[in-house]
Amino acid sequence: MAPRKRISSVNDLAMPSSQVRDPNDALTAMAPSPSLARIPSPARFALVVFGSLIMSSVLFTLTADVTQGDLGLVSKHLEEWWEVGGLVAWKAAEVGLAWVLGFDSWDVASFLFLTHQPTFSLLSFFYGVRPTSTLASYLITILSTVVPFAFLRRPTSVHDLSHAPSGAVANRTILQDTATTIYTILAATSIFSIVLYGSYASWLPAQLVVHFESLPDISAAHAGPAGFPALFLTLIPSGYAVRDFLFVSSTGHAENVTEEAEPANREDEYLIVDFYRKTWGQLSVKTRILISRTLILASSVLLNTTVQIAGTIQDVSIQGAAIWGSVWAISTLAIGATFSWIEAVDGV
Template identity: 60%
Template sequence: MSPGKRLPPGSAQAQPTPNPKDPKDVLKSVAPKSSLARIPSPARFFLVFFGSLVLSSVLLNLSAGFTQGDLGLVSKHLEEWWEVGGLIAWKGVEIALAWLLGFDMIPFALLRRPTSVHDLSHAPSGTVANRAILQDRPTTIYTTLAATSIFSVIMYASYASWLPAKLVVHFEDIKDISAAHAGPAGLPILFLTLLPAGIAARDFLFVSSTGHKKETPREADQSASREGEYLVTAVYRKTWGQLSTKSKILLSRTILLATGVLVNTIVQVAGTIRSVSIEGAATWGLVWAVATGAVGATFGWIEAVDGL
């Protein structure tokens, strides 16, 4: 273009100038250019989907030596195409939902930049709140142990009360329920078994909500009263609208996780284990859903502390 030629008036507004005070613009400006950005989003999704299937297959084969005696005799042999296709389709729904919601952990970590809360060393100032808390090792240990303890206590209380009767009635080919009668001696083993669940719940719920950047005054005024609003709008404003953005993230993720665990348990148990009723699979999934809700409520109580 010659030096004397001027651009049309509208072309100067095609690319807005980044705002140095906006954390999102700052993050985009300092983010390293990655070759992943050159791969179209649909292609990355299919790579994640097939990668997840491969990862599941590898982990299933690696664990076969430990679970063969327990699951080998009761596992379904899927021979019809619709049975295999149904499980694969459900896997695709899980992956698609997680992809659309912007989740970034395994297997997404290979094909998507981590969010600020999972990349604290590169996150600019202002994009992550409570950075010191998220990086504090004792807090990490305490919140992880709290989540694991809740899972363990609810599971132990279920074993000690109503769950054995449900297992016997709705899992017809079950051979052994000794874990339900292990008593207090089985609690340490149960705790260690559920430790990965506590780690995952802490990362998915506590880290994502606690690390959310602080609200701007405009966001904080969303619950203000308005004249002439509809009743449903007023109810929404006085309930969901009263919550902080951090609380909304925690609540929505807790509901999503509890629902996902429940539905996934029904599909996986009823689809892969012989002689299991839908009611039995739903009962087993409900135990995990309730425990997930209790973990989310505990994290909400922790985040209600002043200054957090």
């Protein structure tokens, strides 16, 4: 029977560098440097998790005078050991998830920036926390994880174009084109701004009043059209981060096409396997990357916002934290759909 072409599977994407069969696989897993290769993968995983926790603790201790001022006034006082342990475990799980999913330091920076932004935006917009306190805490949260990743995992090809093997990255001209970069960043920023502004102008203020008992000020939600330009400008870094995490990683993926013999008989194939093959299996790898990353990011934004706000800010219900997080999660899904529409253009 005639051979058929097969697009690389999800398992191919996660293939260790020692088993990479084609330069295109280098997009997802570049070979570690000799010094890193000598450290077993489980040991590197443990170093990343514990290194992030230790660095975060040290940096927050050293900057306590900056971060504990007005943040302490709105923070929930954790008295039970399981409350503190739960937040630490959540932090460790977040770092571990990023490692298991194969993120490099650039991915981690974008991922953490986006998953923690709803929390710090809430503190800035509605709790009147000083920018110095917010930015210091924000920066420590990101750097304490990015630094261990930078030392223990090499960047993927899309984040290291100058050293990427030939054929390892698709659409190089698109990724390096300044105009395309600006347009995609502005598109993502616009979606964030419109969803948030529309929520402010309709249902969100009432939810904030009901579920955030000690909220001191909601004037930001009633700024109206005059507040839209400032809102848009503050969300440009978010547009850049989500563009890097979703668009760059999926658009830059080079398809790995190999030849595989057609199975002789599909009659005994399980129904779930047949369903997978005819749905998810029909999509290109770059489309699967975009969809999976969008879903991972949206769910992480919602879960992390719920845990962080309900667990650390006083007088906030779990429902209220989830409502605030859902606004950002919906924005993420809309941006993912927009990038999918852009990538459907011929030649991308």
